[in-house]
Amino acid sequence: MNDAIELSRMRDTDFTAAVDAQSGQRISTCYQCGNCTAGCPAGFVYDLQVNQVMRGVQLGLKNKVLNSRSIWMCLSCSTCSQRCPNNIDVAGVMETLRHMARKEGIVTVPKVDKFWTSFLATVRKYGRTYEIGTMVLYMLRSMRVFTDVDLAPAALAKGKLGLKPHKMPEEGAEAVGRIFKRYQERANRQGVRA
């Protein structure tokens, strides 16, 4: 077992404490029943199952957890949180891990990050989501020009894909923009990636 994880060296208790503090959850209450993994609709594309992510956090295996694909493939559907017998907001923990990974500059599945950035860019500009804008930005960023294009005609026909951005009354868009600006300023002050 040369490749065994050497716990005495690898164990980062500060990481476990930081996840607890930033997520507001007590990871130590997890007793590995597996309810989260059982209910996870995205588990089939995970490299670490949800319960394994939780175990990694418990053991303080920072690199293993922050480098996993799973935290990026999580849909934030919160089935895990709803099912957890120990009241852990597991989806909240996954989100905390994504933030932590991003701050560390680790983005294992860049296209997910790019999609979010594109989505948020439209919200920042128009105050509300703008589907076509999101799509175009995402295509440019990810260089995946034809992804999901086949869905466009059906979505257009059903009015699910507006060609123009949704309008917000009374300078709402500017107000939302200011929220983004404040957040950016705070991130700059703290010296982290927004």
Add this chain to the structure above:
Amino acid sequence: MRIGVFICHCGSNIAGTVDCAKVAENARMFPDVVLAKDIMYTCAEPGQAAIEAAIHEHKLDGVVVASCSPRIHEPTFRRTVERAGLNRYMFEMANIREHVSWIGKDKEANTNKATELVQIAVAKLRNDKPLKAKSFDVNKRVLIIGAGVAGIQAALDCAEGGIQVVLVEREATIGGKMAKLDKTFPTVDCSACILGPKMVDVAQHPNITLYAKSEVEDISGYVGNFSIKIRKRATYVDWDKCTGCGACTEKCPAKKTPDTFNELVGPTTAINIAFPQAIPKKAVINPEHCRQLTKGKCGVCAKVCPTGAINYEQQDEIITEEVGCIVAATGYDLMDWTVYEEYGGGRYPDVVTSLQYERLLSASGPTEGHIKRPSDGKEPKNIVFIQCVGSRDRSIGRPYCSGFCCMYTAKQAILTKDHIPDSKSYVFYMDIRANGKIYDEFTRRAMEEYGTEYIRGRVSKIYPDGEGHLIVRGVDTLLGEGVEIKADLVVLAVGVEAAKGSPKLAEKLRISYDSYGFFLESHVKLKPVETNTAGVYLAGVCQGVKDIPASVAQGSAAAAKVLGLFSKDKLENDPQIASVDMKRCVDCGKCIRCCPFGAIKEVEFRGKMYAQVIETVCQGCGLCTSTCPQGAIQLSHATDNQILAEVNTLCQC
């Protein structure tokens, strides 16, 4: 007065953070203290011998021990001073362990606080008076509430010991949950075959009076002399005449009555006898479904009854029994599993509880021992068992393990294979808890010999596939992958909760219960059958989850306590009780109204009315003394003067 003070080190428990020698040195300055010394272990034999010797040598007439909580060793030291010729109430204890050394690390502050607590104890002792207990008669009869296997065992052991037993059972038959089981782990012997003889013994024992279909309405009195009101529910059948022939149940037209004995698997008749071995084997009418009682038209059972036992006019009856002590053995209920939407929330008939499955397995059950699934009566081939349904789940307020589900699930998997040899059983589990005698071997047998597939993980979803199967989706966390099983029947190992109404009964018994409704024992390890109310004992799951062997053991343990109590002809009361100063009493009656034990009565003396404490009933709680506007009631050993002396000392420290 000559007082001796002993400061205990308790090894390093106290001495680790308290300078015991310094406390002793300080204590020598307190008034009336003629001797103060520190001892390594005061409760040990040499420690007690040192106290006895000091009493003789220094002619002490009062002793203070500064050590642990009085809940632990006060009785020990009271006996010590008594052996040396002092009255046992000329003793005071200062708690410098739980109240000092265990809760602070600052040695100087601890030493000061310990000194102050000793000073307070000395001040109290200087005001103490010798007290004498009074003795009173014991009524050597016992009330046992609940006739499941724990209550039955307690009843039989008491009855065999020559004690008169009053056994009260809420249901129409005794036997409790065990009577519903098909077989029992780890030996897979027939539940009815091993419980049946005990049930018959209960019915036939001359020392046992059984009240079935009855509940305890009210309890008054105290250890040795309780008075019990029992409500005997109307059964609409005169049990003196009923022979249990069953003619009425055959003819009853209300054939869609819910069958609670069979856990609602299949219907029964409005007049029925729970099962063939029921004790008492008497018919009972369910008034909510009886056509005569709901619509006023029918009367078939009255016509067919050969002994004329049916009485539609019967009313509840209140019976009074006098007993000397009480055993509570009220068992448990299953939690309402339908809160779990992922298991269908109760929508799918082929998702059943483990207790329902027992009835499906049982030869006396609705399917006569053939496993037929509720939806279409077909024999299931693939059976999925899900453990920990409502156990170990903080999110629904049930963080505890129900204890026996791992074992009965293994048993049910084994029985399933016995009943249907070409069947396949799957068990979803979190952990397997099999820590009893030949328990682990039993669960291994289920896997190795009976081929039960144990899957370490949880189920996320159950849904019908439209072709008569249930799709069970879950995860195998050892594999790290999702799994799916096409099942014909799903059995949920539903967790235990305290019996419905147990908090109410606890209040009647004046005993404590935990936040889940289980009754609190006096000490979790050393007094597991006693409660904090003298003369009230516990047996079975009402005290906490346990399986049949443990329930039987606790039933016998409770009986041993009853027999021990009744081995004395007279009991001594605690002299730390209230008494009324007639010169001050103005007969306002406030004490009578506030007493939770009914221990104060009005008496006439020379044409005037006064309050008087019934010494054997008073529990010394002190409510009356703090209520009395005249200060006319004083609690012995906690009088106003004694408490004020303590407060004065503390304020001058």
